Each structure stands twice: as structure tokens, then as C-alpha cells.
Amino acid sequence: MPQVLKLLVQRLALGLLLLFAVSVVIFLGVEALPGDTAQAILGQSATPLALANLRDALGLNDPPLTRYFNWLWGLLHGDLGVSLTNRQPIGPAIARRLGNTLFLASAAAAIAVPLALILGIIAARYAGRWPDKIISAVTLTTVSLPEFVAGYFVIYLLTQLIPVFQPVAMVLPGMSVWARLHALALPVIVLVLVVLAHMMRMTRAAILNVMESAYIETAELKGLSPMRIIWRHAFPNAIAPIVQVVVLNLAYLIVGVVVVEVVFSYNALGQYLIDHVTKRDLPVVQAVGMIFATAYISLNILADLVAILANPRLRHPK
Amino acid sequence: MMRIPLSALIGITITAAFVLAAIFAPLIAPWPMDDPIGAAWEPPSATHWFGTDRMGRDILSRLIYGGRITIFVAAAASLLAFTLGAFFGFMAAVRGGWIDQALSRLVDLMMSIPTLIVALVLLSVLPLNLTVLIVVMGVLDSTRVFRLSRAVAMDIVVMDYVEAAKLRGEGQGWVIFREILPNALSPLVAEFGLRFIFAVLFVSTLSFLGVGVQPPQADWGGMVRDSKDFLVYGRTAALVPAAAIAILAISVNLVADWILARTSSLKGGRSG
Numbered sequence: 001m002p003q004v005l006k007l008l009v010q011r012l013a014l015g016l017l018l019l020f021a022v023s024v025v026i027f028l029g030v031e032a033l034p035g036d037t038a039q040a041i042l043g044q045s046a047t048p049l050a051l052a053n054l055r056d057a058l059g060l061n062d063p064p065l066t067r068y069f070n071w072l073w074g075l076l077h078g079d080l081g082v083s084l085t086n087r088q089p090i091g092p093a094i095a096r097r098l099g100n101t102l103f104l105a106s107a108a109a110a111i112a113v114p115l116a117l118i119l120g121i122i123a124a125r126y127a128g129r130w131p132d133k134i135i136s137a138v139t140l141t142t143v144s145l146p147e148f149v150a151g152y153f154v155i156y157l158l159t160q161l162i163p164v165f166q167p168v169a170m171v172l173p174g175m176s177v178w179a180r181l182h183a184l185a186l187p188v189i190v191l192v193l194v195v196l197a198h199m200m201r202m203t204r205a206a207i208l209n210v211m212e213s214a215y216i217e218t219a220e221l222k223g224l225s226p227m228r229i230i231w232r233h234a235f236p237n238a239i240a241p242i243v244q245v246v247v248l249n250l251a252y253l254i255v256g257v258v259v260v261e262v263v264f265s266y267n268a269l270g271q272y273l274i275d276h277v278t279k280r281d282l283p284v285v286q287a288v289g290m291i292f293a294t295a296y297i298s299l300n301i302l303a304d305l306v307a308i309l310a311n312p313r314l315r316h317p318k
Numbered sequence: 319m320m321r322i323p324l325s326a327l328i329g330i331t332i333t334a335a336f337v338l339a340a341i342f343a344p345l346i347a348p349w350p351m352d353d354p355i356g357a358a359w360e361p362p363s364a365t366h367w368f369g370t371d372r373m374g375r376d377i378l379s380r381l382i383y384g385g386r387i388t389i390f391v392a393a394a395a396s397l398l399a400f401t402l403g404a405f406f407g408f409m410a411a412v413r414g415g416w417i418d419q420a421l422s423r424l425v426d427l428m429m430s431i432p433t434l435i436v437a438l439v440l441l442s443v444l445p446l447n448l449t450v451l452i453v454v455m456g457v458l459d460s461t462r463v464f465r466l467s468r469a470v471a472m473d474i475v476v477m478d479y480v481e482a483a484k485l486r487g488e489g490q491g492w493v494i495f496r497e498i499l500p501n502a503l504s505p506l507v508a509e510f511g512l513r514f515i516f517a518v519l520f521v522s523t524l525s526f527l528g529v530g531v532q533p534p535q536a537d538w539g540g541m542v543r544d545s546k547d548f549l550v551y552g553r554t555a556a557l558v559p560a561a562a563i564a565i566l567a568i569s570v571n572l573v574a575d576w577i578l579a580r581t582s583s584l585k586g587g588r589s590g
Binding site: 148153277281297 | 426430528539546549568
């Protein structure tokens with residue numbers, strides 16, 4: 001067992017190192033690019049004196065390394081700095097929106113994961129025959145669509161042709177969970193469409209991979225029914241790769257959620273990020289970018305940890 | 319006589335039609351791109367096949383010119399990604415040692431954050447113009463080409479003919495361009511299709527979010543952005559460029575799938 005523990009600790013340490021490197025890129029790398037923050041706030045007509053004063057007030061005259069460590073220190077203590085455009089602290093603004101993003105992403109995941117597994121198993125069971133071909137054709141199409149294109153087709157279909165939903169995802173503080181889910185039906189449908197295809201294809205591949213093993217042949221020769229073979233023999237052995245696929249696609253959901261929030265004007269983290277990218281409000285972009293990057297990297301680490309725990313070969317290396 | 323499956327044939331035909339329309343846009347487009355030539359929101363008619371948009375501009379003409387920008391930016395970005403990725407990928411494989419380590423860890427770092435997030439952070443600082451857009455997209459996407467090129471080249475550098483070239487005293491340039499490149503070409507060509515389509519989706523998404531192609535120029539993503547708020551009032555103008563993106567993406571995917579199935583079992587990353 002200590003072998004596993006060592007691997008787990010190694011992977012976690014590597015993840016922390018990666019996070020640190022990413023924070024360096026997001027802060028120092030961006031600072032090194034051409035562009036003057038003080039000028040960005042005050043505009044082209046600012047006097048040199050006003051620029052100098054503002055640079056001083058924002059601490060822009062400190063050496064980059066000092067500013068980086070100040071920023072990192074603040075970040076670790078929940079102090080995300082101050083927005084350039086409205087001089088409000090960024091932390092509370094993010095806190096108000098984070099819940100909305102998590103709610104949307106979890107609702108999408110709760111539907112997409114079981115659906116992808118079921119469809120993946122069906123496609124693997126009927127590999128090469130018509131149910132598999134239909135599922136493949138549909139998923140190849142949805143894989144080809146960017147999130148916003150899928151979004152507007154769904155909006156047109158479900159608010160104009162068959163008017164069953166509201167096109168704008170309005171979530172108000174006092175709403176019950178069910179009312180929220182109904183308000184979020186469209187963005188959830190779009191997100192499910194976007195991640196379903198990847199998850200389903202990889203589930204199918206993972207199961208088909210296991211189906212080539214000798215013990216599956218034995219089960220076939222015993223005369224078990226195909227569905228029973230998949231359910232009792234193939235699926236348990238495919239769980240490790242499938243869990244990995246699921247977690248990796250949850251990471252993919254993070255990107256999808258940014259675009260989908262903009263499509264539905266949903267007041268959450270992604271919309272907040274895009275707003276401030278167009279306003280060139282760097283501190284907000286850095287803070288939110290760091291949050292998305294952290295979530296993405298954490299999910300990737302989680303996927304690797306699951307793989308290590310589930311794979312006996314990794315537990316006994318060499 | 320090579321047999322091309324129907325799906326690939328459809329893909330090739332549509333892709334070629336889109337590319338030709340992009341190249342010969344000024345000859346094909348019935349109206350100029352930016353001039354209001356009718357009333358706002360005219361329905362489709364013989365003079366305006368897809369109707370007009372909120373400013374009375376002919377949607378078909380804008381679609382043709384917009385496709386020109388989308389396809390040009392995507393092609394330029396994927397070419398850049400290929401040049402950078404293949405060159406450094408081959409170099410990592412040939413040189414090995416610390417050069418390989420440094421390049422590979424750098425690529426790991428770049429790929430540890432979603433491409434869209436990195437692009438958004440960069441584009442919130444850099445000036446927004448076509449050159450910057452192409453360079454940002456190309457550099458970010460070169461990481462995937464790097465991994466594929468390195469993997470392919472790793473299998474080639476151990477071949478006898480590479481060993482022979484080294485023993486003949488050929489330089490590294492010769493080994494990379496005359497020995498590795500010709501043998502690595504076919505998996506890279508299939509990958510080019512996937513990278514190109516990723517670039518189309520990526521530039522469309524960036525423009526849709528408002529940080530890609532800037533007005534008065536408009537690519538397909540920008541056109542969707544321009545008309546999106548009117549969709550809920552039954553104005554379908556936003557769906558036309560959206561459909562164009564989808565059709566181009568599916569067509570190129572069909573071609574790339576066929577080439578991938580034909581050439582090798584190597585698969586590059588499809589997703590972003």
C-alpha cells in the first residue's frame with residue numbers, strides 16, 4: 001500500500017507545482033505583454049501626472065516579482081484585488097456568481113454522466129449495427145458544433161418553433177431548486193449536448209476495449225446473454241477508464257460553461273469573465289482565469305488519482 | 319482507382335465549395351459586405367436569398383465575405399500551429415535530452431489550462447487585430463501538433479535510414495527535413511484537418527464573445543453576435559452564420575475521419 005500512497009502524494013505534489021507555474025504564467029507572463037494598466041484605466045487623454053499618480057496608487061512601480069508575490073499572497077488569503085473598471089473588490093463579486101456557475105455545471109453533469117454511460121453501453125452492445133451507427137452519427141455532429149451554435153439552435157427550436165422555455169436564464173435569489181432548474185433548462189440542455197458526445201464515445205471505446213479480453217470470450221462461450229456480459233463482466237473492468245473520461249469531461253464542461261453563460265445572459269462566473277475581458281479589466285481576468293485554471297487542474301489531478309487507485313498495475317510498478 | 323466513401327465525398331465537395339466561395343468572394347457575392355441595400359429584416363427573396371439583417375445588409379453577401387475571414391484566420395492559425403509544432407516536435411525528438419525535456423514540460427504547462435481561458439487572458443491585454451488573433455491561436459494550438467509530431471518522430475528516429483543518414487554525416491537539418499518530415503507527413507496531414515476545424519470553431523467562439531475579429535469586419539462568429547439578441551423575436555438571421563459554421567465543421571470532420579482511417583492508427587486530440 002505505501003507504494004500507492006507514494007504515487008498519490010507524487011501526483012498531488014506535481015499538481016501543486018503545476019498550479020504554481022500556472023499562476024506565474026497568468027500573472028508574470030501577462031504583465032510582460034505590451035500594455036499599460038494605468039493608461040487602460042484613464043484612457044489616451046490622461047496627463048502624465050495622473051498616470052504617474054495612479055501607477056503609484058496601484059503599486060505598478062514595484063518590481064514585477066514583488067507584485068507577483070503580493071498578488072499570490074492575496075489570492076491565497078481570499079483577497080483577489082480590486083476591479084479596475086468600478087474599483088470594487090473582486091472577491092465578493094466572484095462569490096456572488098460562483099454558486100450560479102456551480103449549480104449550472106452540476107445540473108448538466110448530473111444529466112450528462114448517466115446518459116452518456118447508458119448510450120455508451122448501448123452503442124458498445126450493438127457495435128457496428130444500426131443503434132451504434134445512429135448514436136455515432138449524432139455524436140459526430142454535436143462534437144462538430146461550438147457551444148454557442150448549439151445554443152442558438154436549441155433556443156430557436158425550444159422558444160420559437162416549440163415555445164416551451166424562456167430564452168434568458170434568470171435565476172433570482174428566492175427561487176426554489178425546481179424553479180431554478182426550470183429556468184436553467186435550456187443552458188443545461190446545451191451543455192449536456194456538448195459534453196455528451198465525448199463521454200459517450202469514450203465509454204463505448206473503453207467497453208469495446210475490455211470486450212476483446214479472454215475472460216469475455218469465456219463468458220460468451222458459457223452462453224451468457226450479451227447484455228449480461230457487458231453489465232457483469234465488461235463494465236466493472238471498464239470503470240477506471242470511464243471514471244477518468246467522466247472527470248476529464250467535467251473539466252471540459254468548465255470551458256463550455258463560459259460560452260453557454262454568455263449565450264443565455266446567465267449572471268455567473270463565465271459571463272463576469274467575458275465582460276471584463278472586453279473591458280480589459282486585467283485583475284478580474286487574472287482572478288477568474290486562475291479560478292477556472294484551478295478547477296480544471298484539480299479535476300485532471302482527480303482523474304489521475306482515480307486511475308492510480310483503480311489500476312492494480314500502477315499500484316505495483318515495474 | 320481509389321474508392322472514396324460517400325461521406326468523405328460529401329465532405330470534400332462542401333469543404334471545397336466553402337473554400338472556393340471564400341477565395342472568389344468579391345466575384346460571387348451579389349452585394350457589398352457593409353452597405354445597407356434594403357430595409358431592415360427583409361425576409362428571404364429572389365434578390366436577397368437569406369434576407370437582410372438589422373441594418374438592411376444582405377445576409378448572403380455578408381456570409382460569403384464573413385466566410386472569407388473565418389477561413390483565412392483559421393487556415394493561417396493552423397499553418398502557424400503546424401510550422402511551430404512540427405518544427406519543435408521534430409527537434410525535441412531528434413535532439414532529445416534537456417531540449418526535449420524543456421520543450422515537453424513547457425507544452426505540458428500550456429496544455430494544463432483550457433485553451434479558451436489562456437486566450438481570453440492574453441486577449442484582455444494584447445491589442446485586438448487579425449495578426450494578434452492568428453498568432454495567439456497558432457501558438458496555443460501548436461502544443462497539440464508538437465505532441466503528435468514528437469510522438470511520430472520518436473518512432474522514425476530509431477529507423478535504420480535515419481541512423482544511416484547520421485552515419486553519413488548529415489546535419490540535423492537534413493535529418494529533420496529530408497528523413498523525418500516525408501515519413502511523418504501522412505499522419506500530420508490528417509491532423510491538419512482536425513486542427514483547421516478546431517481553429518474555425520475557436521475563432522468563431524472568440525468573435526462571438528467579442529474578442530476575435532473586430533467590427534466593421536465580421537466573421538461568422540461576429541455575425542452571430544451581431545444578430546443574436548433578435549432571435550427571440552423570431553428574427554432568424556443569427557442562425558444562418560451558425561449553420562455555416564456547423565456545416566463547414568461537419569464537412570471537414572468527415573474528410574479528416576476518412577483520412578485518419580486510411581493513413582494510420584495515430585489519432586490527434588480532437589477537442590479543445
